[in-house]
Amino acid sequence: MSSFARAHTNLALVKYWGKADEDLRLPAAPSLSLTLDAFYTETRVSCARKDKFILDGKEAQGPEADRVFSYLRRLFSFFSLPLSPLLVESQNFVPKSAGFASSASAFCALAAAFSQEFELNLTRSELSIASRLGSGSACRSVYGGFCEWKEGGMEESFAIPIDEHPSMGIAVLYLSFGSEKKGISSTEGMRRSKSSPFFPVWRQECRKACREAKEAIAEADFEKLGEVAEKNACQMHALTLSSGFSYLSSSSFRALSFAQSLRERGTACYWSCDAGKNAALLCRERDLAQVKEEALSALGPKVLLFASGPGPGVEAEREV
Ligand code: PMV
Numbered sequence: 001m002s003s004f005a006r007a008h009t010n011l012a013l014v015k016y017w018g019k020a021d022e023d024l025r026l027p028a029a030p031s032l033s034l035t036l037d038a039f040y041t042e043t044r045v046s047c048a049r050k051d052k053f054i055l056d057g058k059e060a061q062g063p064e065a066d067r068v069f070s071y072l073r074r075l076f077s078f079f080s081l082p083l084s085p086l087l088v089e090s091q092n093f094v095p096k097s098a099g100f101a102s103s104a105s106a107f108c109a110l111a112a113a114f115s116q117e118f119e120l121n122l123t124r125s126e127l128s129i130a131s132r133l134g135s136g137s138a139c140r141s142v143y144g145g146f147c148e149w150k151e152g153g154m155e156e157s158f159a160i161p162i163d164e165h166p167s168m169g170i171a172v173l174y175l176s177f178g179s180e181k182k183g184i185s186s187t188e189g190m191r192r193s194k195s196s197p198f199f200p201v202w203r204q205e206c207r208k209a210c211r212e213a214k215e216a217i218a219e220a221d222f223e224k225l226g227e228v229a230e231k232n233a234c235q236m237h238a239l240t241l242s243s244g245f246s247y248l249s250s251s252s253f254r255a256l257s258f259a260q261s262l263r264e265r266g267t268a269c270y271w272s273c274d275a276g277k278n279a280a281l282l283c284r285e286r287d288l289a290q291v292k293e294e295a296l297s298a299l300g301p302k303v304l305l306f307a308s309g310p311g312p313g314v315e316a317e318r319e320v
Helices: 061-080 102-119 124-132 136-144 186-193 199-216 222-242 250-264 284-297
Strands: 002-014 020-021 031-047 052-054 084-092 146-149 159-163 170-176 271-275 279-284 302-307 315-319
Touching: 002 102, 002 136, 002 199, 002 222, 002 271, 020 186, 031 102, 031 136, 031 170, 031 199, 031 302, 052 061, 061 084, 061 102, 084 102, 102 124, 102 136, 102 315, 124 136, 136 146, 136 159, 146 199, 159 199, 170 284, 186 222, 199 222, 222 250, 222 271, 222 279, 250 271, 250 279, 250 284, 279 284, 284 302
Parallel strands: 052 084
Antiparallel strands: 002 031, 002 315, 031 084, 031 146, 146 159, 170 279, 170 302, 271 279
């Protein structure tokens, strides 16, 4: 017997950047994301004689396996289950060579496969909380389309769906400028950012951005949503800079100017960037071919492009 789950990655349009509680992974402000169809993780969990983690076909040891098993121990204890050894097999369908993070889809799929294996019958809010304990952004991968991750205490901070089937014809184009591992992990970056004098302002801005993004989604106003997302991403990177570090490179800035120049020429295109130099562009699906072509000529042949539309929420099943 084993249990299988598939979870998709998500792109934060309003970023989670700063924890109110590190151990419980409670956010200092709400965030809002779009789940993507092109990138996902598939995970199978089964009871075994000893713990083993197979990642992309190879046995993983060291920090990757430690993080998975310490998270699983946490789930056993959270759900008051007796510890038992597990075989975890995961396959990431995320362009790793392009430097993309997969912790959101990875921890959401793991939480879903685990809860299926132990027949926990979790609600989606409970599954979102369980995913959050592995990686904050994973709590948003429970839902398809747009969702918001609420602030709050241990049992209150989970994702809630906004529009699981966005009708805005939205597309995301990831721009990869290289695969080097980031020097400062997101946990460490968030820790440092809390010391910025602008941190209280950042929290307020995220609350406001979530309200505005939800209005834009309700009105199916793509330009308004793109503006909110780009401004929030710029504010996150301004916050890191005000704490003495930055993830951005000259390529990330070139991508920002590229999005702005496309807009000036009449094509709605907006920039976003997470804890790394690779950027993401938001545009309408119907403009994707044009945005791709212009990005290649503006940003040079070395940039790698990966497009995606909105994706579904996590799915899990028990296998015999
Ligand atoms: O879930 P974590 O701890 O990997 O943090 C993710 C942080 C960002 O990707 C930068 C923003 C977000 O909301 O996904």
